[in-house]
Amino acid sequence: MxxxxxxxxxxxxxxxxxxxxxxxxxxxxxxxxxxxxxxxxxxxxxxxxxxxxxDSRGRALSSGRSYTVGLITTDSSGRFSIPIMLGAEDALSAGEMALVLCDTRDDALRESHYLKSLVARRVDGIIVTGRRTEPRAPIDVPMPVVYAFSPSSDPAGTSVVMDDHGGAASAVRHLLSLGRRRIAHVTGPATHRSAVVRAAATVAAAGDALIGEPLHGEWSERWGRHAVDVLLRTGEVDAISCGSDQIARGVCDRLRELGRAVPDDVAVTGFDNWSVMALASRPPLTTVDLRLEELGRRTAQLLLEMIGGAAPSGLVSMPMELVPRESTLGT
Amino acid sequence: MxxxxxxxxxxxxxxxxxxxxxxxxxxxxxxxxxxxxxxxxxxxxxxxxxxxxxDSRGRALSSGRSYTVGLITTDSSGRFSIPIMLGAEDALSAGEMALVLCDTRDDALRESHYLKSLVARRVDGIIVTGRRTEPRAPIDVPMPVVYAFSPSSDPAGTSVVMDDHGGAASAVRHLLSLGRRRIAHVTGPATHRSAVVRAAATVAAAGDALIGEPLHGEWSERWGRHAVDVLLRTGEVDAISCGSDQIARGVCDRLRELGRAVPDDVAVTGFDNWSVMALASRPPLTTVDLRLEELGRRTAQLLLEMIGGAAPSGLVSMPMELVPRESTLGT
Known part of the structure; x- marks a missing residue:
């Protein structure tokens, strides 16, 4: 030894x-x-x-609590679940609770293995998060659970989700307030709930100012560049609201290559406020911040309340925040 | 109740x-x-x-082990520590060990608070990681510790680091093997150890083929674009090796805007294999993969061995991997 x-x-x-x-x-x-x-x-x-x-484990055993929370994530790339996790960790550590990380890598067997292990460790509660905003099947464990980002398909459970509808509408209202009246919408796949919800909110908020149908494609810069060619072939626009910062960055690049000034000729909005995209874009993007860390913090607070005896809260929708920059305001 | x-x-x-x-x-x-x-x-x-x-806590108490490992990170943005964490989590979960996440947000008080809490929970070991490759002060806890990415300043401790020197040299050897003989190097701040190590390795590997001194600046696309203007003002190059993918992406964009073909006129290499940069670049980047998830996995394995009674390993250097793509090979 x-x-x-x-x-x-x-x-x-x-x-x-x-x-x-x-x-x-x-x-x-x-x-x-x-x-x-x-x-x-x-x-x-x-x-x-x-x-x-x-040894805090003695206190834990005698109190019947482990002062530990498990976080189940399917999102090994981490784009969305990492800020949620950091927000949750921040709120939990303030309450002397430890966060145990379980990355299922989208594998149902791994998830079931992790759930057994968390139950055996007598965690006080579990946070479940994912990479898509589609509802997911609830997990069956004998302790409080809160779903973050990907809600539970059981409406009686507690789920904390983004207000995609409100976020998309705020981008359109911003463009309208700047006098734009020929607005196109370019977004991700029609098979993704977030793209569909954002598109529907854009259509509703833009009214007569919407030009054509929302254009669905990949979540990529390449699709943003291509969508500009599609749009300019069919007519003129004075604004393009995009379903992601990657798409918006591609849109700005292609407009510049074609000699169209952003925002003087065409204003552009993104979605995500993913700094590596939004700030590196030329010009930097007006975009909608998902406020994922705040979503994670709220998730942890609701879980702590349930561990303390509170009833489940159902679906909790968290507001997003419009962040105006040069792609609509100019310099 | x-x-x-x-x-x-x-x-x-x-x-x-x-x-x-x-x-x-x-x-x-x-x-x-x-x-x-x-x-x-x-x-x-x-x-x-x-x-x-x-209840697995009974087993834990009677064995004197908690089957839990703490991970201390200062890197709340997560660019480097997240893949390390996921690799460590993967290796630990295979051994039925739980990973407790502690994000210090670069705050010494938070770090000290977390260390006390991890000791009180009787974690079996601790992983310490950070956002910089500079050595950091060791932590003082009565259990095994392994440092990942940011090594301990105590050479007797166990630290798992990237082989920045080998990675940078592999990019230069790749350019030389393609017949490039006028190679410039554009990288991050001269106050960052990773930039300095990569620059020194580039100078050593390129020999007579190096044009000018390494150019230091921000880790940004903007600096990459600007560096191209600086380089072309002073002479011609047939290759630019970059200290990051962000810099390399900016280099490619500016070369294209000036009508220089990549790689026909100028070959470009990046560093990081950060997919959102390396793959979105036009053309996609030949780059050096840091293999951070593997680094995290190795870190966890060494920690498990130390928990099992093995002696510390000193400094363990992990190889990087050159990933060739269109920015040097063409289409």
Missing amino acids: ASRGPVVPRITDVAALAGVSTSTASKALNDTGQLREETRERVRRAAEQLGFTP | ASRGPVVPRITDVAALAGVSTSTASKALNDTGQLREETRERVRRAAEQLGFTP
Whole structure:
């Protein structure tokens, strides 16, 4: 065992150094029982000298809680679930709760294995998140669960989701407020719920100002560039609202190559506020911030409330935020 | 308590349903003791019916291990630490170990708070990672620690780092093998160790083929675009090796705008294999993959070995991998 390196000091080591019994040492450190102050102080000094930290697992076992929350994610690339996870971790650590990470890599067998392990560890609750906004099947575990980003298909569960509709509408209202009246919408696949919801909100908010039908394609810069060619073949526009920052960046690049000024000739809006896209775009993008970290924080707060005894909250929709930049405002 | 929702079934519930004592139920589920097979089977069915899962914390307490590892990261943006974390999580979950996430947000007070909490939880070991390749001060905890990406300044500790030197040299050798003999190097700030190491390796590998001194600037597309103007003002080059994919993407964009063909006139290499940059670049980038997930996996394996009693390994350098694409090979 010598090669194992440092050893965690135990309460028995503290007791031995202080020359007291283990139960006296325990009382001294927990400020319980009837002890002379001198004894208490001697035990405290011994604990400090050895670098002793009380074992929080004892508290956990006796309280029936583990002060641990599991986070199940299917999103190994992390684009959406990482900020949610960091927000949740921030809210949980403030409550002395640890977050255990479980990356299922979209594999149902891995998910089932992780759920068993989290139940065996007696986590106090579980957060489930994913990479798509489509509802997912609920998990069956004997502790509180909150779904983030990908809601549960069970409306009685607690799910915290983005308000895609409100976000898309805010981008259109921004373009209308700048006097744009020929607005096109370019977005992701019609098989993706987020693209469909954003497109429907755009159609509703733009009214007569919408030019043509929403154009669906990949979530890529390449599709954004191609969509500009499609749009300019069929007529003129003075604004293009896009379903993602990647698409919007491609749109800006192609407009510039064709000699159209952004925003003077055509204003462009993105979606995501993914800084590596939105800020590197020429010009930088007016876009809709998903506020994912805030979504993660709210998810953790609701889970903590449920662990404390609160009833499930159903579907909770979190607002997005329009972030205006040069692609609509100019310099 | 009714509003707390589902309740975790206990061994006493299983025993009551099966009509046996708690100790009999425990023996039946642990396959110990002398019991009739019929009794064992009745207890198993009761456990299944109630959805009972044995409490793994008992095993943890009696073995002196928590089967938990803490991960301390300073990198809240996650560019580098997220893939490391996912690789570590993958390797740990195979060994039934849980990973607890601690995001310090570069705050020393938060770090110290997290370390205390991890020690109190009796984690079996700790992984420390960061956003820079500069060495960092070691942490003082009574359990094994492995540093990933940001090595410990204590050479006796175990640190798993990237081989920046080898990666940069492989990009230059690739350019030389394609017949390029006028190679410029454009990279990040001279105050960043990774930029300095990559520049030194490029100078050493390129020899007479290097044109001018390495150019240091921001890690940005904007700097890449600007650097092309600087280079072409002072002479001609047939290749530009870049310290990041962002810089390389800016280099490609500016060369195209100036009517220089990539790679026919000028071959370009990136660094990172950050897919959102490397694949969206026009043309897609030949680049050096940092293999961060593999680095995370190796980190976890070394930590597991140390938890099992192995001695620290000192500095472990992980190879990178050249990924050739159109920016040097053409279409």
